[in-house]
Amino acid sequence: MDNKQKVVSLLKSIETGASEPVAYINANKYIQHNLAVADGLAGFGAVLQALPPNSAKANTVRVFQDGDFVFAHTDYNFFGPKIGFDIFRFEEGLIVEHWDNLQETASPNPSGHTMIDGTTELKDLDKTDFNKNLVKNFIEDILVNGNMEKLAGYYDGDNYIQHNPLIPDQLSGLGKALGEWAAQGIIMKYDKIHKVLGEGNFVLAVSEGHLGGKHNSFYDLFRIENGKIAEHWDVIEEISSQENWKNSNGKF
Secondary structure, three states, rough: HHHHHHHHHHHHHHHHHOOOOHHHEEEOOEEEEEOOOOOOHHHHHHHHHHOOOOOOOEEEEEEEEEOOOOEEEEEOOOEEEEEEEEEEEEEOOOOEEEEEEEEEEOOOOOOOOOOOOOOOOOOHHHHHHHHHHHHHHHHHHHHHOOOHHHHHHOOOOOOOOEEOOOOOOHHHHHHHHHHHHHHHHOOOOEEEEEEEEEEEEEEEEEEEEOOOOOOEEEEEOOOOEEEEEEEEEEEEEEOOOOOHHOOOOOOO
């Protein structure tokens, strides 16, 4: 079984209660970055025990691999309906580290797209490095440094599908939404990129920043086509204050 299949099986076991996939975790070394979950295998088990019986659902829609990392895009019911990105790091075929971002499932956006729908087709495996670099530059140029004059260069005109619950399709829709937010004093500012992972035409960026003055973790998944951003999904989660953390590993 490859690492992608292990991740899908492990996430599905949250729903089914199957015990076998837990064996894909290295019990002696499991570093947890979900700040609401205690470290190690015991922390993972305690959360599963706390779920109301038969309430959990986990439908992984996309899963990708970049070296020792596998990242998944999943439609959850996990203490309520949520969309999540999970990242797992493997060593010698076992999971040794986990990061995630979860957001309450929202209604379809102004263009009718949900947070999880859209294409899942993986292609352009020979362009992974180029596409990762493109996404890194985009986030640094636009979201970290605010060089909005460079925005249009990253897109093929208005051929852009958006899955953020608040923003419509098309580049003009993105620009308008950011402008409206700024007018209301809602500033979205990325401070630092922590990870850029990709496989072919899909790239996930993990960043830290502020939205409306609150400290947030941003997970952005991009689909790249012909060297341009063609589609975008995201999950934004507020980072809880440190006194509420169940582990000391940090969000990133």
